Amino acid sequence: MSGTGPLGAAGAVLRRDLTLFFRHRSDIINPLLFFIIVVTLVPLGVGPEESTLRVMAPGVVWVAALLAAMLSLEGIFRSDFDDGSLEQLVISPQPLALLVLAKVFAHWLVSGLPLVVLGPVLGASLFLPDRAMGTLVLSLLLGTPILSLIGAIGVALTVGVQRGGVLLSLLVLPLYIPVLIFGASAVSSAAAGLPVIGPLALLGALLALALTLAPLGAAAALRISLS
Amino acid sequence: MKRVQRGEVAIPTSITRRLWAFFHRLASPRYFYELAGKLVPWLGWGTVLLLAAGLYGGLWFAPADYQQGDAYRIIFIHVPAAWMSLFVYVLMAGAGFIGLVWRIKIADVVAKTCAPIGASFAFLTLCTGSLWGKPMWGTYWVWDARLTSELILLFLYLGYIALESAIEDRRTAARASSVLALVGVVNIPIIHYSVDWWHTLHQGPTVFKLGGPSISLDMLVPLLLMTLAFKLFFFTMLLVRARTEVLEREANSAWVRETVTSQ
Numbered sequence: 001m002s003g004t005g006p007l008g009a010a011g012a013v014l015r016r017d018l019t020l021f022f023r024h025r026s027d028i029i030n031p032l033l034f035f036i037i038v039v040t041l042v043p044l045g046v047g048p049e050e051s052t053l054r055v056m057a058p059g060v061v062w063v064a065a066l067l068a069a070m071l072s073l074e075g076i077f078r079s080d081f082d083d084g085s086l087e088q089l090v091i092s093p094q095p096l097a098l099l100v101l102a103k104v105f106a107h108w109l110v111s112g113l114p115l116v117v118l119g120p121v122l123g124a125s126l127f128l129p130d131r132a133m134g135t136l137v138l139s140l141l142l143g144t145p146i147l148s149l150i151g152a153i154g155v156a157l158t159v160g161v162q163r164g165g166v167l168l169s170l171l172v173l174p175l176y177i178p179v180l181i182f183g184a185s186a187v188s189s190a191a192a193g194l195p196v197i198g199p200l201a202l203l204g205a206l207l208a209l210a211l212t213l214a215p216l217g218a219a220a221a222l223r224i225s226l227s
Numbered sequence: 228m229k230r231v232q233r234g235e236v237a238i239p240t241s242i243t244r245r246l247w248a249f250f251h252r253l254a255s256p257r258y259f260y261e262l263a264g265k266l267v268p269w270l271g272w273g274t275v276l277l278l279a280a281g282l283y284g285g286l287w288f289a290p291a292d293y294q295q296g297d298a299y300r301i302i303f304i305h306v307p308a309a310w311m312s313l314f315v316y317v318l319m320a321g322a323g324f325i326g327l328v329w330r331i332k333i334a335d336v337v338a339k340t341c342a343p344i345g346a347s348f349a350f351l352t353l354c355t356g357s358l359w360g361k362p363m364w365g366t367y368w369v370w371d372a373r374l375t376s377e378l379i380l381l382f383l384y385l386g387y388i389a390l391e392s393a394i395e396d397r398r399t400a401a402r403a404s405s406v407l408a409l410v411g412v413v414n415i416p417i418i419h420y421s422v423d424w425w426h427t428l429h430q431g432p433t434v435f436k437l438g439g440p441s442i443s444l445d446m447l448v449p450l451l452l453m454t455l456a457f458k459l460f461f462f463t464m465l466l467v468r469a470r471t472e473v474l475e476r477e478a479n480s481a482w483v484r485e486t487v488t489s490q
Contacts, residue, residue: 153410157403161393170389171407174382175414178421185425206417217410224402 009094010102017106020079027075028110035068035115039122050127057126058136058187064122065115065140065183066176069147070169072111073155076103076148077222081159090226096219104145104152104215112144128191135190135200142203143183149214150175156221178206254331256473257482263466270463277456284449292446298362303449305355307457308348312380313415315345315461319387320412323405333469335401336476338408339391340468344461346384352377372423379418383411397476 021028042060046052080086080103089099119140120133128136154172158164186199252258285303292299319341326334356374357367368374387404394400477483 150410153406157390157407158393160399164393167389167393170382171386174379174386174418175410177379178414178417181421181425202421213413217406221403221406224399224406227399227402 006094006098009092010098013089013099013102014106017103018109021075021106021110027072028114031068031072031111032114032118034071035064035118036122038064038067039125042126054127054129054191057123057128058132058184058191060126061119061123061128061136062139062143062180062184062187065119065144066147066173066180068115069112069144070151070172070176072107073148073151073168073172074165075111076107076152077155077159081225086159086222087226090222096222097215100152100156100218100222101211101215104148104218107152108145108148112140112148115144116140123187128187131193132187132190135196136187138200139183139186139203142200142207143179146179146203146207146210147176149210149218150179152218153214153221156218156225158225159222160225179203182206254333256332256336256477256480259333259336260470260473260486263470267463267466267470270459270466274456274459274463277452277459281449281452281456284452285446289446289449290443295363298359301355301359303453305352305359306450307454308355309352309377310454311457311461312345312348312352312377314458315341315348316380316384316408316415317412319345320405320408323401323408326401327405327409332476333473335398335405336469336472337465338405339401340465340472342384342388342391342404344464344468346381346388348457348461349377349381349384353381372425375425376419376422379422380415383415387411 039060042056043053046056077086080089090096092099116137119136120128123133123136151168151172154168154175157171158168161167182199182203186196186203189199190196253262281303285300289300291297319338322334322338322341325331326338353374356377360369361367387407390407391400391404394403474483474487
């Protein structure tokens with residue numbers, strides 16, 4: 001039996017969202033193409049020298065991941081807001097924060113996880129040393145869920161605003177800075193052969209914080225946007 | 228116990244009860260408008276006096292720094308502005324929290340009014356900092372940890388203002404932007420420390436250090452005077468702007484029409 005308790009409801013939301021995402025594949029693929037294209041633009045802009053690109057690689061991959069994650073954010077709530085199913089979620093008797101967490105998790109599975117997979121490929125194209133690849137994957141694995149979680153608050157706040165896309169980036173990007181700093185510095189340290197446990201631990205701490213607080217914030221923001 | 232009728236203020240028997248009555252009255256837009264109107268001249272003249280004293284102390288009385296010469300004198304603007312930019316953000320989030328939890332209209336007004344003033348303080352901090360940086364560091368901008376944090380604070384203010392102005396309904400706008408301000412308050416320390424940490428990794432060409440081991444009293448007194456002056460200036464501006472905002476929000480009520488037509 002599912003759909004009875006809070007966990008059942010969260011599971012149902014997760015399954016529904018994943019089904020919806022897989023039926024609109026372009027919504028998933030477009031941010032990934034964006035990720036690839038942004039990284040491709042960098043050598044065209046700064047020149048193909050291996051030494052320059054190698055230094056820039058961690059930052060470039062992380063900045064591109066940040067932008068790609070931000071572009072896909074609207075998918076968390078926008079279409080549900082437009083067709084009214086978001087209102088049904090808000091008035092349902094289940095804890096809204098948990099349902100939001102399920103939606104964010106579904107969104108991360110289709111938008112964040114592919115970035116984790118693509119990251120090393122793009123890193124390699126920028127001559128990132130092999131020894132940094134594991135750290136890159138790990139940092140993206142820890143960091144991209146934070147991006148989705150913080151972003152959910154931003155989307156929840158702007159979902160009622162017409163053309164909220166640019167506004168969303170204005171709200172969310174400053175809050176992404178710590179993730180960028182720790183993510184990119186972990187990869188840089190790994191590339192330089194330095195210990196990486198510090199920044200990765202901090203990313204983990206940020207993830208724990210975001211995982212516990214962001215769903216509550218996003219739920220409160222949804223209630224406000226829909227009132 | 229005598230039951231207090233609706234609209235009747237309980238007879239104040241103790242300090243706490245009197246305080247509560249004051250807060251209840253303060254929440255009424257009309258009372259706030261009138262009280263703010265009375266406070267503004269006092270705060271305004273206080274600002275002028277403290278500013279005059281602080282500027283005299285800072286520009287003439289305080290000795291030149293043995294390393295930086297007269298260029299350091301910009302700190303009398305720069306440092307108070309930087310402190311205020313943080314203080315105003317916290318105040319804004321606090322007012323937003325009060326507005327969210329107790330649904331007090333005045334708190335919404337205060338939070339909204341804080342944002343442009345706080346953003347101006349942050350902007351002033353960045354401007355004065357870069358003007359000071361040119362003779363001292365030889366460049367207008369360095370990716371120093373403090374400069375970067377301040378820039379991000381400015382972005383947070385601008386995001387708040389953008390969200391507040393993007394939502395049509397005033398009540399929703401106030402509540403949504405309050406949530407954003409609270410998220411920002413949780414994030415400010417994280418951003419600050421992460422930027423600090425980032426800076427120690429990417430050691431910049433110059434590191435900010437204050438002239439001596441400790442600031443001399445001749446410099447400290449004008450600095451504190453200027454800080455107080457900035458604080459009073461902020462509250463003056465806050466009340467002036469909040470009064471306008473109250474008039475705008477309460478435009479349909481009878482007392483606003485009376486106030487506006489009688490002037």
